[in-house]
Amino acid sequence: MTNLLLYISLFLIWTMLFYHAFLMVGGYFHSLKYKSFEKELLSESRNLPTVSILIPAHNEDVVIENTLKSMIRLNYPKDKLEVIVINDNSSDDTGSIVDAYAEQYPFIKALHTKPPNAGKGKSGALNKGFKKSTGEVIIVYDADNTPEPDAVYYLALGLQNDEKAGAIVGKFRVVNAxxxxxxxxxxxxxxxxQWLAQAGRWFWFKMCTIPGxxxxxxxxxxxxxxxWDEKALSEDTELSIRVYDLGYYIRFFPSAITWEQEPETLRVWWRQRTRWARGNLYVIFKYLFRxxxxxxxxxxxxxxYFLFTYLMFFAGILISHSIFVVNIFYDLELKIGIVSYVLLIVGFLLFVTEVxxxxxxxxxQLTVKNFFVVLFMYFTYSQLWILLVVYSSILEIKRVLFKQEAKWYKTKRFQQTS
Incomplete structure (x- = not known):
C-alpha cells in the first residue's frame, strides 16, 4: 500500500512539474513576441476609449498618496480619464487624503462608503465604484499600486485593438523587493x-487569469x-472564469507595468496567502460541479489547473514527504528505493531551472545572490505553501459545513522609505 501511495504521489508531482516546464517554454517565447504587439499599437493612431480606474481603499493612508501621485503622472488624456477611489469605511486618514486630491484634480473622485453595506471586502467596494463609473474601459488598481506612466495607455489601447479580448492583464513588480x-x-x-503561469498559458492556450x-x-x-462576486475572496480568479464563459479570452500584455508593495512579515504574508488559497478553493468548488x-x-x-495545483499536486507532495520522513525511522520496504531519490533530485533541479x-x-534579476535565494526558496518558502494550503483547506471545509460567512482580510501596508 505504501509503495502504491508513493507511486501515485510521484505521478502527481511529476505531472505538474512537466506541465510547468511546458508553460515556461511558452512564457519564454511570449517574452520574445509581445514587443511586436506593442509596436503594432504604437504604430497606428486611434481614438482612445474613456477609462474609469477603480481603486478600492480600506485604511490605506500609509500608501494611498503615492498611488494618487502615480495617477496624476499617467500618460493618458485627462478628459478621457476618471479615477474613482472607493474609501470603504476607513477609520484612518484615507478619506481626507483622497478628498484633498479630488479637490485639486477634477478627474479624481472620492466615493465614501458607510455601514452596514461597507467594509466587507474588495468585491463589494468595486461594485459600488463600478456603479458610479462612466468609462468604456474599467481598470483596477490596488491602493498600494504605483503604475508606470504608460501602463493605463497600454491596457486601454491593447483592449481596444483586440476585439476577442474581454480583459487585458499587465505585469506587476515588487517595489519593496x-x-x-x-x-x-x-x-x-x-x-x-507571471512568466510561467500567465505568459505560458497565454502563449499555448490564449488564456491567463485576471489578477487583483x-x-x-x-x-x-x-x-x-x-x-464582481461579493462572496469570493479571490474575486479576480472567479471573474476570469465568467469572462471566458462569455466566449472572450484574457490577454497577458507585460508592457503595462505597475509596482506594488508585498508583505514584509511572515504573519502578514500568511494571512494574505491564506485568503488567496481559500478564494481559489471557493472558485474550484463553485464551478467544478457546474x-x-x-x-x-x-x-x-x-x-x-487550479484543482490540480491546490489539491492533487499539494496532496502528492504531502504524501511523498510523509513517506520519506516515516521511512527514516521505520523501514517501509519501499520497492522504488533509489529511483525515488533520483526523481526528487531531478525535480529540484527542474524547479531551479524554471525559476x-x-x-x-x-x-x-538573474544574479548570483538571487540564484542562492532560489536554492533556499525550494527548501523553505515553497514547502511553507504546503502547510498553508492544508490550513486553508481546513478553513474552507469548516466554512462550508457550518455555513460561515467568509471574512475578508485586508493586507497590512508598510511605510516605504525613499
Missing part, C-alpha cells in the same frame, strides 16, 4: 508566476456579468 529575505522570495515567486490589480476589462462585459453548465469548454483547462529562466526574462 530588497526590504528583507521574505520580500526577495516573494519577488522571485511573482516574476516566476493592473488589468482592464470592457464595461459591457461587467454589465453582462453584474460585476462544468456541464459552462458554455466555453476551454474554461475546463483553468478549473482543472532561473523566469528571472532571466527580467533585467538584473
Amino acid at each position: 530588497n526590504k528583507n529575505l521574505l520580500t526577495k522570495l516573494i519577488n522571485i515567486e511573482t516574476l516566476t508566476f 490589480t493592473n488589468f482592464a476589462i470592457r464595461r459591457s462585459i461587467l454589465e453582462r456579468l453584474n460585476g 462544468l456541464h453548465k459552462l458554455k466555453n469548454r476551454k474554461v475546463f483547462i483553468d478549473i482543472f 532561473c529562466l523566469a528571472l532571466s526574462m527580467e533585467q538584473k
